Amino acid sequence: MSLVVTKNFGNPQSWTLDSYRAAGGYTALARVLREMTPEDVSDLIKASGLSGRGGAFFPTGLKWEFVRKDPKTPRYVVVNGDESEPGTYVNRYSLELDPHLMLEGMIIAAYACHATLGYVYIRGEYGLAHERTQAAIRDAYAAGFLGSGILGTSGFDFDITFRRGAGAYIVGEETALFNSLEGKRGNPRYKPPFPTNVGVWGLPTAINNVETLSAVPDIMRNGAEWFQDLGRGEAAGTKMYCLSGHVAEPGVHELPMGVTARELIYDYGGGVAGGRGLKGFKPGGASSAPLTPNELDAALEPKSMGALGTIMGTGGVVVFDETTDMVDVAYRDALFFEEESCGFCIPCREGAPNLVQICERILHGQGTMDDLELLEELGASMMASFCGLGQFAHQPVRGAARRFREDFVAHIEGRPIPAAAS
Ligand SMILES: Cc1cc2nc3c(=O)[nH]c(=O)nc-3n(C[C@H](O)[C@H](O)[C@H](O)COP(=O)(O)O)c2cc1C
Ligand code: SF4
Structure with missing residues (x-):
């Protein structure tokens, strides 16, 4: 190529x-x-x-x-x-x-x-x-x-x-x-x-x-x-994808726009580090909602990612192995957006710290099932944020709570975190 x-x-x-x-x-x-x-x-x-x-x-x-x-x-x-x-x-x-x-x-x-x-x-x-x-x-x-x-x-x-x-x-x-x-x-x-x-x-x-x-x-x-x-299907050209997280060989790969996550992670990244199983991956950096192993064959290009309710972003693919607690991942993303919110508009200035608090409650075993509802409502209200930061900041948390619900429920019920996506 x-x-x-x-x-x-x-x-x-x-x-x-x-x-x-x-x-x-x-x-x-x-x-x-x-x-x-x-x-x-x-x-x-x-x-x-x-x-x-x-x-x-x-x-x-x-x-x-x-x-x-x-x-x-x-x-x-x-x-x-x-x-x-x-x-x-x-x-x-x-x-x-x-x-x-x-x-x-x-x-x-x-x-x-x-x-x-x-x-x-x-x-x-x-x-x-x-x-x-x-x-x-x-x-x-x-x-x-x-x-x-x-x-x-x-x-x-x-x-x-x-x-x-x-x-x-x-x-x-x-x-x-x-x-x-x-x-x-x-x-x-x-x-x-x-x-x-x-x-x-x-x-x-x-x-x-x-x-x-x-x-x-x-x-x-x-x-x-x-x-x-050079691109696959309707997608044009190449894209520099970067791999990080629990992947055997992190790094940058220029590949056809629309390559699948499976090809990127397994063919170019050598698979999950230590030969462990895959819990999930993020297709587009911190702002993107994480996906499950069932979605490995989706094309890493904007339309396919949009259809899955996530974003392609800048092609920063982050891999999570089977030992990962996806509530912890969501919490760290929420902390990042709380820190980086510029404070100019209310939905983001107030919403970002609220995301952190909800994640903290759940992580520390003090959450309830109502918190999962609250995450959905909070996310919907953050859509009214002034710019893309606030409009996307809730996606990684909401997305994790939807696709990796069992991790959230396990924390709430005081059970061990499962290795696979629910
Ligand atoms: C919160 C936020 C952060 C962004 N950060 C970057 C960035 O670091 N680099 C970048 O090129 N675009 C970034 N963008 C997108 C830019 O606003 C803009 O779309 C882009 O620079 C246009 O260049 P392009 O058409 O070549 O992509 C960001 C957007 C948002 C909402
Ligand atoms: S959404 Fe944008 S403008 Fe509003 S507080 Fe967040 S970063 Fe600032």
Whole structure:
């Protein structure tokens, strides 16, 4: 299978400009500037089926077209490298091992959007990624891939500012990230208007995930159909999945979008650590509802995951062996969201600590069956939260209480936790 976003990872000094150029880097940009109009670029991306790898899966070419068509200037391209979802570490690999691939995609995005300014925003804790991405930006300027009159063109100017995050999960949400870039408190903004029209500094902005932009150069080189065909069924392209938890070989694998969880965990991850049985798995990091071994053959792509009442998110698959107490898993997820709730709206600010309290009661043998009802009601009220954090924060707890009910009931009744899902 063709690798798209991880293809250079094994090259010596893969993060340097020399290594990237030796592997054909920046030839897609040169061709785009020579042969294509901005409209051609966004049309090709639309036809490829590339959709946002940050978890919302919005069609990337359409986003760029919206930005280009907004008459306000300057227009911006922002790279979202805030990656803070527990269980997800794909952007970190890209930024440490191949920052030029993301930069080339970003510059092509700027061309398609008629954007002149850009930000690269990277999670605060990603030290090596900061170092290598900043070096890549400096080298790209020196080589004429950034700045004024890129590659000798007259009229295509694009400048990038690097920004380091300050350690808040919520700032991965696009409008909270804009507030952070503007030096404000990082809470989300009301949508609509959407970032394509009112983004950073109130101007049209294409914000994209690192992985989304890293797919762009090869789509330009090989065409829309090629990319589309890399995915399974209707799903287009490849996806960087990352495996963690009780798996024999944790790590990142670039595979066809829509690979099954069984293939990922058993064929690529070597199965459950220590040869133990599988209790369950999460398909999309902390925000996703866990699934059972009966659902191992579901395709890891947004539609199939949605049909199961969970989310694909950013492809962070977390494995739980047969000894796992799923109430404890739900409790830890609830603690994370309580900690990361920005406190801006009531359903999330009050709901997240309530989730923690209910889980605590059940874990400590003080829960009742009414608590399971309460979880459902609380989850429904959290759906009214202002942003995705609160709208999804209850899913891992509610999902666990539905699919792994026997663990919750065992705690309530003071019995041992069963090894399998009920
Ligand atoms: C709470 C929350 C956290 C998010 N964190 C990230 C993140 O770390 N990285 C990211 O690319 N998108 C994140 N998103 C999604 C972004 O809001 C946005 O959809 C994405 O950056 C758009 O880029 P894409 O179209 O390439 O996916 C988050 C959304 C929410 C609600
Ligand atoms: S849902 Fe949570 S994180 Fe989002 S605005 Fe409300 S309090 Fe903040």
